Amino acid sequence: MSRVYIPLILFVLLILEGVSIRFLPPQIAAGDLLFIPHWILLFLILVCIFYDKPRTYHAVIYALIFGFLIDMIYTGLLGAYMFTYGFAMYLTHILKRAFHGNFYVSLLLAAIGTALSDIVIYVIYSVIGFTDLYWTEYASVRLLPTIIINLIFLVIIYPMFVKRFIRWRDEQDWSS
Template sequence: MRKLFLPFLSVVFFVSESLFVELWPKHLWYEQYVFVPRFLLIFLLFVTVYVTRTHGMVYGVIFGLLYDVVYTEILGVYMFAFPLIAYIAAKVMKWFHTHLAVTCFLSMVFISVLECYVYGIQLLIGKTTMSFEQFYSYRLLPTLLVNALFLLVFSYPLKQRLVKMCEREE
Protein backbone atom coordinates (compact mmCIF):
# COMPACT_ATOMS: atom_id res chain seq x y z
CA MET A 1 0.00 0.00 0.00
CA ARG A 2 2.83 2.40 0.81
CA LYS A 3 4.42 1.80 -2.60
CA LEU A 4 1.28 3.17 -4.27
CA PHE A 5 1.35 6.42 -2.29
CA LEU A 6 3.77 8.26 -4.58
CA PRO A 7 1.99 7.31 -7.84
CA PHE A 8 -1.36 8.17 -6.25
CA LEU A 9 -0.08 11.56 -5.12
CA SER A 10 1.35 12.19 -8.60
CA VAL A 11 -2.03 11.55 -10.17
CA VAL A 12 -3.70 13.81 -7.61
CA PHE A 13 -1.39 16.70 -8.47
CA PHE A 14 -1.77 16.02 -12.19
CA VAL A 15 -5.57 16.13 -11.96
CA SER A 16 -5.58 19.05 -9.53
CA GLU A 17 -4.14 21.34 -12.20
CA SER A 18 -7.11 20.86 -14.51
CA LEU A 19 -9.54 21.09 -11.59
CA PHE A 20 -7.95 24.37 -10.57
CA VAL A 21 -8.39 25.78 -14.07
CA GLU A 22 -12.04 24.66 -14.15
CA LEU A 23 -12.82 26.12 -10.73
CA TRP A 24 -10.90 29.38 -11.23
CA PRO A 25 -13.25 32.40 -11.50
CA LYS A 26 -14.15 33.38 -15.06
CA HIS A 27 -14.68 37.10 -14.47
CA LEU A 28 -13.65 39.73 -17.00
CA TRP A 29 -10.57 40.74 -14.99
CA TYR A 30 -9.27 37.17 -14.94
CA GLU A 31 -9.67 36.74 -18.70
CA GLN A 32 -6.78 39.01 -19.62
CA TYR A 33 -4.39 37.23 -17.26
CA VAL A 34 -3.30 33.61 -17.62
CA PHE A 35 -2.93 31.75 -14.33
CA VAL A 36 -1.13 28.46 -14.99
CA PRO A 37 -1.00 26.05 -12.07
CA ARG A 38 2.26 24.09 -12.00
CA PHE A 39 1.37 21.85 -9.08
CA LEU A 40 2.76 18.75 -10.77
CA LEU A 41 6.12 20.42 -11.37
CA ILE A 42 6.26 21.51 -7.74
CA PHE A 43 5.48 17.96 -6.69
CA LEU A 44 8.20 16.58 -8.98
CA LEU A 45 10.72 19.00 -7.51
CA PHE A 46 9.78 18.01 -3.97
CA VAL A 47 10.08 14.33 -4.91
CA THR A 48 13.49 15.02 -6.43
CA VAL A 49 14.71 16.86 -3.35
CA TYR A 50 13.13 14.80 -0.56
CA VAL A 51 12.90 11.31 -2.09
CA THR A 52 15.47 10.67 -4.85
CA ARG A 53 16.62 12.17 -8.11
CA THR A 54 15.70 8.94 -9.90
CA HIS A 55 12.12 9.06 -8.68
CA GLY A 56 11.83 12.69 -9.75
CA MET A 57 13.17 12.00 -13.23
CA VAL A 58 11.12 8.84 -13.81
CA TYR A 59 7.92 10.53 -12.69
CA GLY A 60 8.97 13.52 -14.80
CA VAL A 61 9.17 11.42 -17.97
CA ILE A 62 5.92 9.55 -17.29
CA PHE A 63 3.86 12.55 -16.31
CA GLY A 64 5.57 14.78 -18.86
CA LEU A 65 4.38 12.44 -21.61
CA LEU A 66 0.94 12.27 -20.03
CA TYR A 67 0.90 16.08 -19.77
CA ASP A 68 1.81 16.37 -23.47
CA VAL A 69 -0.88 13.92 -24.52
CA VAL A 70 -3.66 15.39 -22.39
CA TYR A 71 -2.98 19.13 -22.35
CA THR A 72 -0.84 20.11 -25.34
CA GLU A 73 -0.76 19.69 -29.07
CA ILE A 74 2.99 19.14 -29.25
CA LEU A 75 4.44 15.89 -27.95
CA GLY A 76 7.74 15.98 -26.13
CA VAL A 77 7.81 19.50 -24.73
CA TYR A 78 6.96 18.56 -21.15
CA MET A 79 8.32 15.02 -21.45
CA PHE A 80 11.74 16.59 -22.03
CA ALA A 81 11.37 19.52 -19.64
CA PHE A 82 10.12 17.76 -16.49
CA PRO A 83 12.95 15.22 -16.12
CA LEU A 84 15.56 17.79 -17.16
CA ILE A 85 14.33 20.18 -14.48
CA ALA A 86 14.34 17.35 -11.93
CA TYR A 87 17.93 16.49 -12.88
CA ILE A 88 19.11 20.11 -12.67
CA ALA A 89 17.28 20.56 -9.35
CA ALA A 90 19.05 17.51 -7.93
CA LYS A 91 22.41 18.90 -9.03
CA VAL A 92 21.64 22.35 -7.62
CA MET A 93 20.49 20.91 -4.29
CA LYS A 94 23.97 19.41 -3.78
CA TRP A 95 25.16 22.98 -3.17
CA PHE A 96 22.38 23.88 -0.75
CA HIS A 97 20.82 22.44 2.37
CA THR A 98 17.47 20.74 1.72
CA HIS A 99 15.61 23.37 3.68
CA LEU A 100 11.98 24.01 2.80
CA ALA A 101 12.57 27.68 1.97
CA VAL A 102 15.33 26.75 -0.49
CA THR A 103 13.12 24.13 -2.11
CA CYS A 104 10.26 26.62 -2.44
CA PHE A 105 12.56 29.25 -3.93
CA LEU A 106 13.95 26.74 -6.42
CA SER A 107 10.41 25.70 -7.30
CA MET A 108 9.59 29.28 -8.21
CA VAL A 109 12.78 29.57 -10.26
CA PHE A 110 12.07 26.36 -12.15
CA ILE A 111 8.45 27.37 -12.76
CA SER A 112 9.83 30.53 -14.36
CA VAL A 113 12.28 28.47 -16.40
CA LEU A 114 9.52 26.11 -17.57
CA GLU A 115 7.21 28.97 -18.49
CA CYS A 116 9.95 30.71 -20.50
CA TYR A 117 10.87 27.42 -22.18
CA VAL A 118 7.26 26.72 -23.18
CA TYR A 119 6.85 30.32 -24.35
CA GLY A 120 10.02 30.00 -26.43
CA ILE A 121 8.83 26.76 -28.05
CA GLN A 122 5.44 28.30 -28.81
CA LEU A 123 7.11 31.39 -30.27
CA LEU A 124 9.52 29.27 -32.32
CA ILE A 125 6.80 27.22 -33.99
CA GLY A 126 4.46 30.18 -34.45
CA LYS A 127 1.74 29.17 -31.99
CA THR A 128 1.87 32.54 -30.22
CA THR A 129 2.38 36.13 -31.26
CA MET A 130 2.63 37.42 -27.70
CA SER A 131 5.61 39.69 -27.05
CA PHE A 132 7.89 38.92 -24.12
CA GLU A 133 6.56 41.94 -22.24
CA GLN A 134 3.00 40.67 -22.62
CA PHE A 135 4.10 37.16 -21.64
CA TYR A 136 5.83 38.52 -18.56
CA SER A 137 2.89 40.69 -17.46
CA TYR A 138 -0.09 38.54 -18.39
CA ARG A 139 1.22 35.01 -17.92
CA LEU A 140 4.48 34.69 -15.97
CA LEU A 141 3.68 36.97 -13.02
CA PRO A 142 0.14 35.62 -12.46
CA THR A 143 1.48 32.07 -12.76
CA LEU A 144 4.16 32.76 -10.17
CA LEU A 145 1.56 34.31 -7.86
CA VAL A 146 -0.77 31.31 -8.03
CA ASN A 147 2.04 28.83 -7.51
CA ALA A 148 3.52 30.85 -4.65
CA LEU A 149 0.15 30.70 -2.90
CA PHE A 150 0.04 26.96 -3.53
CA LEU A 151 3.52 26.59 -2.03
CA LEU A 152 2.55 28.70 0.94
CA VAL A 153 -0.33 26.34 1.74
CA PHE A 154 0.95 22.92 0.69
CA SER A 155 4.76 22.93 0.86
CA TYR A 156 5.17 22.03 4.52
CA PRO A 157 2.64 19.16 4.57
CA LEU A 158 4.03 17.82 1.30
CA LYS A 159 7.58 17.88 2.59
CA GLN A 160 6.58 16.19 5.84
CA ARG A 161 4.70 13.45 4.00
CA LEU A 162 7.55 12.75 1.59
CA VAL A 163 10.16 12.69 4.35
CA LYS A 164 8.04 10.27 6.41
CA MET A 165 7.58 8.07 3.37
CA CYS A 166 11.35 7.91 2.81
CA GLU A 167 12.02 7.14 6.47
CA ARG A 168 9.55 4.24 6.38
CA GLU A 169 11.16 2.77 3.28
CA GLU A 170 14.60 2.86 4.88
Protein backbone atom coordinates in the same frame (compact mmCIF):
# COMPACT_ATOMS: atom_id res chain seq x y z
CA MET B 1 3.91 2.48 0.37
CA SER B 2 5.52 5.57 -1.09
CA ARG B 3 5.96 3.70 -4.37
CA VAL B 4 2.17 3.67 -4.60
CA TYR B 5 1.27 7.01 -3.00
CA ILE B 6 3.53 9.30 -5.03
CA PRO B 7 2.22 8.19 -8.46
CA LEU B 8 -1.37 8.27 -7.17
CA ILE B 9 -0.95 11.82 -5.90
CA LEU B 10 0.66 12.80 -9.20
CA PHE B 11 -2.27 11.29 -11.09
CA VAL B 12 -4.76 13.27 -8.96
CA LEU B 13 -2.74 16.45 -9.58
CA LEU B 14 -2.77 15.69 -13.31
CA ILE B 15 -6.56 15.65 -13.24
CA LEU B 16 -6.86 18.70 -10.99
CA GLU B 17 -4.55 20.79 -13.18
CA GLY B 18 -7.16 20.68 -15.93
CA VAL B 19 -9.92 22.11 -13.76
CA SER B 20 -7.86 24.27 -11.40
CA ILE B 21 -8.72 27.59 -13.06
CA ARG B 22 -12.35 27.03 -12.13
CA PHE B 23 -11.31 27.19 -8.47
CA LEU B 24 -10.26 30.84 -8.92
CA PRO B 25 -12.73 33.64 -8.23
CA PRO B 26 -14.48 34.76 -11.45
CA GLN B 27 -12.98 38.26 -11.23
CA ILE B 28 -9.46 36.80 -11.41
CA ALA B 29 -10.15 34.00 -13.89
CA ALA B 30 -11.94 36.30 -16.35
CA GLY B 31 -9.15 38.90 -16.31
CA ASP B 32 -6.34 39.42 -18.78
CA LEU B 33 -3.78 37.44 -16.79
CA LEU B 34 -2.98 33.82 -17.61
CA PHE B 35 -2.46 31.41 -14.72
CA ILE B 36 -0.85 28.13 -15.73
CA PRO B 37 -0.81 25.49 -13.00
CA HIS B 38 2.40 23.49 -12.73
CA TRP B 39 1.26 21.49 -9.71
CA ILE B 40 2.92 18.28 -10.82
CA LEU B 41 6.21 20.12 -11.19
CA LEU B 42 5.92 21.66 -7.72
CA PHE B 43 5.04 18.34 -6.12
CA LEU B 44 8.00 16.74 -7.88
CA ILE B 45 10.31 19.49 -6.62
CA LEU B 46 9.32 18.51 -3.09
CA VAL B 47 9.86 14.84 -3.99
CA CYS B 48 13.29 15.71 -5.35
CA ILE B 49 14.32 17.74 -2.30
CA PHE B 50 12.88 15.60 0.50
CA TYR B 51 12.43 12.07 -0.90
CA ASP B 52 15.18 11.43 -3.44
CA LYS B 53 18.60 10.51 -2.16
CA PRO B 54 21.74 11.82 -3.93
CA ARG B 55 21.94 8.81 -6.26
CA THR B 56 18.23 8.27 -6.94
CA TYR B 57 16.26 10.05 -9.62
CA HIS B 58 12.62 9.23 -8.85
CA ALA B 59 11.54 12.84 -9.43
CA VAL B 60 13.21 12.96 -12.85
CA ILE B 61 11.55 9.71 -13.94
CA TYR B 62 8.14 10.85 -12.69
CA ALA B 63 8.67 14.21 -14.43
CA LEU B 64 9.29 12.50 -17.76
CA ILE B 65 6.27 10.21 -17.38
CA PHE B 66 3.80 12.81 -16.15
CA GLY B 67 5.18 15.49 -18.48
CA PHE B 68 4.39 13.14 -21.36
CA LEU B 69 0.88 12.57 -19.94
CA ILE B 70 0.34 16.35 -19.76
CA ASP B 71 1.44 16.60 -23.39
CA MET B 72 -0.96 13.84 -24.41
CA ILE B 73 -3.97 15.13 -22.47
CA TYR B 74 -3.72 18.92 -22.46
CA THR B 75 -1.49 20.04 -25.34
CA GLY B 76 -1.20 19.43 -29.03
CA LEU B 77 2.58 19.04 -29.00
CA LEU B 78 4.13 15.86 -27.65
CA GLY B 79 7.37 16.24 -25.75
CA ALA B 80 7.33 19.90 -24.67
CA TYR B 81 6.25 19.33 -21.07
CA MET B 82 8.08 16.01 -20.89
CA PHE B 83 11.36 17.67 -21.84
CA THR B 84 10.94 20.78 -19.71
CA TYR B 85 9.73 18.96 -16.59
CA GLY B 86 12.50 16.37 -16.90
CA PHE B 87 15.11 19.09 -17.38
CA ALA B 88 13.75 21.15 -14.47
CA MET B 89 13.83 18.11 -12.18
CA TYR B 90 17.37 17.23 -13.20
CA LEU B 91 18.45 20.83 -12.55
CA THR B 92 16.65 20.75 -9.18
CA HIS B 93 18.41 17.49 -8.34
CA ILE B 94 21.77 19.15 -9.03
CA LEU B 95 20.93 22.39 -7.18
CA LYS B 96 19.62 20.64 -4.06
CA ARG B 97 23.15 19.43 -3.35
CA ALA B 98 24.23 23.04 -2.77
CA PHE B 99 21.43 23.84 -0.33
CA HIS B 100 19.95 22.41 2.84
CA GLY B 101 16.36 21.27 2.25
CA ASN B 102 13.97 23.67 3.96
CA PHE B 103 10.98 25.87 3.19
CA TYR B 104 12.94 28.79 1.74
CA VAL B 105 15.07 26.56 -0.47
CA SER B 106 11.88 24.86 -1.65
CA LEU B 107 10.39 28.25 -2.57
CA LEU B 108 13.57 29.25 -4.39
CA LEU B 109 13.85 26.01 -6.34
CA ALA B 110 10.11 26.08 -7.10
CA ALA B 111 10.37 29.62 -8.46
CA ILE B 112 13.40 28.68 -10.58
CA GLY B 113 11.80 25.45 -11.80
CA THR B 114 8.47 27.07 -12.62
CA ALA B 115 10.09 30.01 -14.40
CA LEU B 116 12.49 27.78 -16.32
CA SER B 117 9.76 25.35 -17.38
CA ASP B 118 7.32 28.04 -18.43
CA ILE B 119 9.97 30.00 -20.35
CA VAL B 120 11.20 26.89 -22.20
CA ILE B 121 7.61 25.96 -23.07
CA TYR B 122 7.01 29.54 -24.29
CA VAL B 123 10.15 29.39 -26.46
CA ILE B 124 9.17 26.02 -27.92
CA TYR B 125 5.64 27.24 -28.65
CA SER B 126 6.97 30.50 -30.15
CA VAL B 127 9.39 28.70 -32.46
CA ILE B 128 6.71 26.40 -33.87
CA GLY B 129 4.08 29.15 -34.02
CA PHE B 130 1.65 28.02 -31.29
CA THR B 131 1.83 31.43 -29.60
CA ASP B 132 2.35 34.95 -30.83
CA LEU B 133 2.93 36.78 -27.53
CA TYR B 134 5.88 39.16 -27.42
CA TRP B 135 8.37 38.57 -24.61
CA THR B 136 7.31 41.62 -22.55
CA GLU B 137 3.64 40.72 -22.88
CA TYR B 138 4.38 37.09 -22.01
CA ALA B 139 6.42 38.05 -18.94
CA SER B 140 3.73 40.33 -17.52
CA VAL B 141 0.58 38.48 -18.58
CA ARG B 142 1.63 34.85 -18.15
CA LEU B 143 5.03 34.28 -16.51
CA LEU B 144 4.71 36.44 -13.39
CA PRO B 145 1.11 35.37 -12.55
CA THR B 146 2.06 31.73 -13.16
CA ILE B 147 5.02 31.90 -10.79
CA ILE B 148 2.95 33.64 -8.09
CA ILE B 149 -0.02 31.25 -8.26
CA ASN B 150 2.28 28.22 -8.24
CA LEU B 151 4.27 29.49 -5.26
CA ILE B 152 0.97 29.94 -3.40
CA PHE B 153 0.16 26.32 -4.21
CA LEU B 154 3.58 25.25 -2.92
CA VAL B 155 2.98 27.09 0.36
CA ILE B 156 -0.29 25.14 0.71
CA ILE B 157 1.11 21.67 -0.03
CA TYR B 158 4.48 22.06 1.71
CA PRO B 159 3.27 21.29 5.26
CA MET B 160 1.13 18.38 4.04
CA PHE B 161 3.90 16.43 2.34
CA VAL B 162 7.40 17.27 3.59
CA LYS B 163 7.34 15.17 6.76
CA ARG B 164 5.76 12.29 4.84
CA PHE B 165 8.47 12.42 2.18
CA ILE B 166 11.20 12.37 4.81
CA ARG B 167 9.55 9.44 6.61
CA TRP B 168 9.02 7.55 3.33
CA ARG B 169 12.64 8.16 2.33
CA ASP B 170 13.90 6.83 5.67
CA GLU B 171 11.59 3.79 5.52
CA GLN B 172 12.39 2.98 1.90
CA ASP B 173 14.46 -0.10 1.17
CA TRP B 174 16.74 1.28 -1.56
CA SER B 175 18.36 -2.05 -2.29
CA SER B 176 15.32 -3.43 -4.13
